[in-house]
Amino acid sequence: MYQQVARVRHDEGMSKQPKYRQVADALRREIDNGTYPPGSRLPSESELSARFDASRNTVRSGLGLLVSQGLISSSQGLGYEVAKHEVFELNASRFENLTFPQNGDAYSTDVTNAGRRPSQTFRVELQPAPAYQAERLRVDAGSTTVLRFCHRFVDDVPWSTQATHYPEWLLQQGPRLAEPGDIAEGTTRYLASLGVEQIGYFDEIATRMPTPEEARLLEVGAGVPVLLWTRTGYSKDRPIRCTVTTFRGDLNRMNYEIGNLSARGEEPQ
Amino acid sequence: MYQQVARVRHDEGMSKQPKYRQVADALRREIDNGTYPPGSRLPSESELSARFDASRNTVRSGLGLLVSQGLISSSQGLGYEVAKHEVFELNASRFENLTFPQNGDAYSTDVTNAGRRPSQTFRVELQPAPAYQAERLRVDAGSTTVLRFCHRFVDDVPWSTQATHYPEWLLQQGPRLAEPGDIAEGTTRYLASLGVEQIGYFDEIATRMPTPEEARLLEVGAGVPVLLWTRTGYSKDRPIRCTVTTFRGDLNRMNYEIGNLSARGEEPQ
DNA sequence: TGCATCAGCTTGTACCAACAAGTTGAGCAA
DNA sequence: TTGCTCAACTTGTTGGTACAAGCTGATGCA
Numbered sequence A, B: 001m002y003q004q005v006a007r008v009r010h011d012e013g014m015s016k017q018p019k020y021r022q023v024a025d026a027l028r029r030e031i032d033n034g035t036y037p038p039g040s041r042l043p044s045e046s047e048l049s050a051r052f053d054a055s056r057n058t059v060r061s062g063l064g065l066l067v068s069q070g071l072i073s074s075s076q077g078l079g080y081e082v083a084k085h086e087v088f089e090l091n092a093s094r095f096e097n098l099t100f101p102q103n104g105d106a107y108s109t110d111v112t113n114a115g116r117r118p119s120q121t122f123r124v125e126l127q128p129a130p131a132y133q134a135e136r137l138r139v140d141a142g143s144t145t146v147l148r149f150c151h152r153f154v155d156d157v158p159w160s161t162q163a164t165h166y167p168e169w170l171l172q173q174g175p176r177l178a179e180p181g182d183i184a185e186g187t188t189r190y191l192a193s194l195g196v197e198q199i200g201y202f203d204e205i206a207t208r209m210p211t212p213e214e215a216r217l218l219e220v221g222a223g224v225p226v227l228l229w230t231r232t233g234y235s236k237d238r239p240i241r242c243t244v245t246t247f248r249g250d251l252n253r254m255n256y257e258i259g260n261l262s263a264r265g266e267e268p269q
Numbered sequence C: 001t002g003c004a005t006c007a008g009c010t011t012g013t014a015c016c017a018a019c020a021a022g023t024t025g026a027g028c029a030a
Numbered sequence D: 001t002t003g004c005t006c007a008a009c010t011t012g013t014t015g016g017t018a019c020a021a022g023c024t025g026a027t028g029c030a
Helices: A019-032 A045-052 A058-066 A106-113 A131-137 A168-172 A187-193 A212-218 B019-034 B046-051 B054-068 B106-113 B130-136 B168-172 B186-192 B211-217
Strands: A072-075 A079-082 A086-089 A118-128 A144-154 A157-166 A200-208 A226-234 A239-248 A251-258 B072-075 B077-080 B086-090 B118-128 B144-154 B155-168 B200-208 B226-234 B239-246 B253-261
Touching: A019 A045, A019 A058, A045 A058, A045 B054, A058 A072, A072 A106, A079 B239, A086 A106, A086 B168, A106 A118, A106 A144, A106 A251, A118 B118, A131 A226, A131 A239, A131 A251, A144 A168, A157 A212, A168 B226, A212 A239, A226 A251, A239 B054, B019 B046, B019 B054, B086 B106, B106 B118, B106 B144, B106 B253, B130 B144, B130 B155, B130 B239, B144 B168, B211 B239, B226 B253
Parallel strands: A086 A251, B086 B253
Antiparallel strands: A072 A079, A118 A144, A144 A157, A157 A239, A200 A226, A200 B253, A226 A239, A251 B200, B072 B077, B118 B144, B144 B155, B155 B239, B200 B226, B226 B239
């Protein structure tokens, strides 16, 4: 019923590597050396199948490797495209600078200055504190917090999600935090005007592959990790907010300027 | 010659999702809710095949998804294991603190303080500057630089690779830079003792999937991104070094302390 | 006891076949 | 010209088979 084809034992040279890896490696080389520049299309599976004398499944395994490494992406009906990245730099140590004046919220300012067009959707709700945020805000897990959630785009490409939790006690001083809608001058500035000044922050940066939910919101395919940025802001007494931002790892880079950098071009001020 | 089996059209409820995704989602849920805790083994492909009434290929596709997301890993002959992470925190703003005294190099100090055992292999060579480093050191691409390369382990697990490039002109003041072997007091301290003081640095943090070379050195499987950390150190006049570190993303987190954090437990000093 | 072997499990590689579903452009009809 | 249909491409999903290769524990021989 099933006829096993005679398996030829090639063994030319040493190879050793399985065929699907050879396919992946060959294509990777050709992508690296510019045979297939960023944005260009790879030959179709059946063409590659002929070229490498491999079955379509084997070629697919090889292509799957490159996809999971973020080098290429595929779309049904179209083919495989070589990934192209245009990274956006976020200066985290200048972002929300405590002494520097700025108009509106820090995100719009930063993106506009880079000559790109920012847009965002916005949501405010009361939520029990997740364990991660509760620990950083020094409140009980499950206690009420104000969640202000942003889904941000740059030139209509999904860019990041940002969830800031504020402890409940802060509402007595800053009731507008819990009201829906933007706070025009920025929440940090708003709180400062009420005497709750953020005089320092603690940043944590991690990376991992996106959850299905994150992959949906950020519209990333397989092979693109996310950058996780947690900023806990402190007043002179205690933590006043915890912001968790998820970035598309292929489009973002974070910068920190520490110490005296007068030898650099632009002054860190 | 080939007999196509009657394809039953289930369509219970809505499903819509392909079967291999359903397998992946079901397993993900069971991993999340603790049915399969970190470190435990998943049922074998054939067991899952029976449970989900799917072919082994379909089950493998589902498992492959979870592998590429870093949730599980597989080894031939053994099966699939749920990934367990024990993250190591690296305080980047305290690391190589300019004013804080320390013994030996910053890495060993940091790891030892965390109660873990550091080890490393080390290499020094003269190398033409790659474009990336040349740009940051403000020298011509291809001009000579000193490369000091570290491959670091924590408790014998590959942890990070670190490549520091120094511009050639620095050799006149610090000839020991180009000599093989460690510099006991740390290179930053050594240079400072010669009057080349690093008074500030510029950090860049990015993430991506590892290259095959990086995957080999860090022994990461598919689905684990790397964290890329570039630190450019400045004297009062110009850049004096450029360090590129690659971390396993599943084992590391970076921290920055900015501003006044007296409200936190430990004093940032 | 100690050690080598092997059966029986596991995943890895490679192939075949069929059909579903998305995209595009050619070509025809209004 | 405009708009629709459809053929001919593309990748996506799912099934099947066979064998290679790694791991483990049981078995049996020396």
